[in-house]
Amino acid sequence: MLNFCLRRLAVGIGMLIALSLLIFILLRLAPGDPIDAYINPNVAMSQEEMAAVRARLGLDQPLPVQYLAWLGGALRGDLGFSLQRNGETVLGLVAQRIGPTLLLMGTGLAIAIVVGIGAGIIGAVRRNSATDLGLSVAAFLGISSPAFLTALVGLYVFSVLLRWAPSGGMLTPGAPFSLGDLASHLILPALLLSIGHAALIMRYMRASLLEVLNQDYVRSARAKGVKEFWVVVKHALRNALLPVVTLIGSTIGIAVGGAIFLESVFNWPGMGLLLVNAVETRDYPVIMGATLVVGACVILANLLTDIAYAAIDPRIQVA
Amino acid sequence: MAIAETSRSRGGNGPLARAFRRFAANGAALAGIAILVPMLVLIVCYPLILGHKPNDIDLLALNKGPSVAHWLGTDGVGRDILARVLQGGRISLLVAVVSVAISVVIGFLVGSISAMAGRFTDAAIMRFVDLAMTLPPVISLLVLASITGAGIVPTIIVISLLSWPVLARMVRARLMELRERDFVVASRGMGAGLGHLLWRHGLPNSIDILVVYATLQIAAAILLEAGLSFLGLGVPPPEASWGNMLNAARSTVVLEQYPWQWLFPGAALVITVLAINFVGDGLRDAFDPRSELN
Numbered sequence: 001m002l003n004f005c006l007r008r009l010a011v012g013i014g015m016l017i018a019l020s021l022l023i024f025i026l027l028r029l030a031p032g033d034p035i036d037a038y039i040n041p042n043v044a045m046s047q048e049e050m051a052a053v054r055a056r057l058g059l060d061q062p063l064p065v066q067y068l069a070w071l072g073g074a075l076r077g078d079l080g081f082s083l084q085r086n087g088e089t090v091l092g093l094v095a096q097r098i099g100p101t102l103l104l105m106g107t108g109l110a111i112a113i114v115v116g117i118g119a120g121i122i123g124a125v126r127r128n129s130a131t132d133l134g135l136s137v138a139a140f141l142g143i144s145s146p147a148f149l150t151a152l153v154g155l156y157v158f159s160v161l162l163r164w165a166p167s168g169g170m171l172t173p174g175a176p177f178s179l180g181d182l183a184s185h186l187i188l189p190a191l192l193l194s195i196g197h198a199a200l201i202m203r204y205m206r207a208s209l210l211e212v213l214n215q216d217y218v219r220s221a222r223a224k225g226v227k228e229f230w231v232v233v234k235h236a237l238r239n240a241l242l243p244v245v246t247l248i249g250s251t252i253g254i255a256v257g258g259a260i261f262l263e264s265v266f267n268w269p270g271m272g273l274l275l276v277n278a279v280e281t282r283d284y285p286v287i288m289g290a291t292l293v294v295g296a297c298v299i300l301a302n303l304l305t306d307i308a309y310a311a312i313d314p315r316i317q318v319a
Numbered sequence: 320m321a322i323a324e325t326s327r328s329r330g331g332n333g334p335l336a337r338a339f340r341r342f343a344a345n346g347a348a349l350a351g352i353a354i355l356v357p358m359l360v361l362i363v364c365y366p367l368i369l370g371h372k373p374n375d376i377d378l379l380a381l382n383k384g385p386s387v388a389h390w391l392g393t394d395g396v397g398r399d400i401l402a403r404v405l406q407g408g409r410i411s412l413l414v415a416v417v418s419v420a421i422s423v424v425i426g427f428l429v430g431s432i433s434a435m436a437g438r439f440t441d442a443a444i445m446r447f448v449d450l451a452m453t454l455p456p457v458i459s460l461l462v463l464a465s466i467t468g469a470g471i472v473p474t475i476i477v478i479s480l481l482s483w484p485v486l487a488r489m490v491r492a493r494l495m496e497l498r499e500r501d502f503v504v505a506s507r508g509m510g511a512g513l514g515h516l517l518w519r520h521g522l523p524n525s526i527d528i529l530v531v532y533a534t535l536q537i538a539a540a541i542l543l544e545a546g547l548s549f550l551g552l553g554v555p556p557p558e559a560s561w562g563n564m565l566n567a568a569r570s571t572v573v574l575e576q577y578p579w580q581w582l583f584p585g586a587a588l589v590i591t592v593l594a595i596n597f598v599g600d601g602l603r604d605a606f607d608p609r610s611e612l613n
Binding site: 146147260265284288 | 446449450453454455456457458461462464465466538542545546549550551552565568569571574575578581585588589592593596
């Protein structure tokens, strides 16, 4: 087990380094002078000073040396300055945006896991019934509707027509902070974010549980006279959950994508909105810094999923 | 036995004939076709039927709801929504089909070269594919779009660059298996080059993967284009696309007061994507020989 974890960790670190290399190359492909990323745009500089900064930052060095220097800076948390936001550091921007995104994604994923697994169990236990058919159609719709459209329709229906929820932002401006205020702003985007995921998890859960319910040991349990409820919950569900755990881990990336659209529709002050604004204004240091952080989070999530999977499935020993 | 007899009597029992029969028995896939064909006809022929052009401005009808003159209403500068939805369909489908065609070619070539050419090339290519699949697609889309800028051609390039890795994996898996088969070994023994192997053996034996992938990927590409244009980074106005029509709804006034301006392109988008997914799933089941056993 330890061996397995260490090996996966090594692969994860390798991926992260490769990702940073890719991001560095993209940064250099982008139009504009890379030195803009490192100097505070509010301070006027002469040519000589620019040359001095260039030399100090090593931008006159060959590219591989520059990459190592950039990597060193990134490891120490120095991702450069924003080009558009009055010289704020990229790290500071990312740090203040990552909390709201984690809150939104975490809530959305939690809802999706509960709803998706519940609906999947119902669909499998009552397969081919009207309930199952209804759930399957809903799941297909959920998977086929893009996040930006569910976000718009949800905003229109619940905020504009029904006036149940505020139409955007994370807190009411000017009002003192309260958990209730935060929750009322959070619930609608989190629900909308969970739709696509719940649909995906439900389909996997249903298929996986159906397969397990057909196996011999389940028939044995039934033949022993175990109540149907306990057959499903105690005997079948445990094994059926395994592929779903992997699915949940591997869809974190999709959740990040969905969160970007929800944040930009609901004006949620997270990483997604930061990234979209940065792309609109071609703020390359912010784009690259945010991408690197998101990539690191996705790699970490996949790593944790793999380890969790190995922990709950005794068949995966040291692969 | 009786089933085998009847199926033989209905025109051949080859793999293709059986796949076709399976497809024809799939209700959802046929429904998808029934939605897609009229939609395509409308999108292609709409200038013949419709009096309005997508960029014609009717100053007497700004932000008007659906009426006899403008069936789906007009937008803020008096352009006909129906005409724009249909023109948007042209652009969205054009972007999707062209970018999928490019990514299928890239995916097939990369996957097959990875399978056929040596262990080192294979490992290098597959690690790159792993890497390309690490980042969430929307993030890669944004990063690439920030470098290429907005426009129809950049959008096509960005989407094609993003969609090939999964296909390359599938083609590689298929060809790894094919590589060991006797007829391929024989062909190699007789001195066939890489080009011959790919063209005469690789392509015909992975055509099912390509067709299914391309169909489902067209739906995905429509969504990618719409997402990119929705954020204002894809197809730029005044050209219409479903995504940039939805972009109008980022303004609160349009979202609240003029819902027809974004609901109709949104509906067209979802219906099209659903129909294509139905057809794609139907094709996948039809090509899968195991599906008859269930």
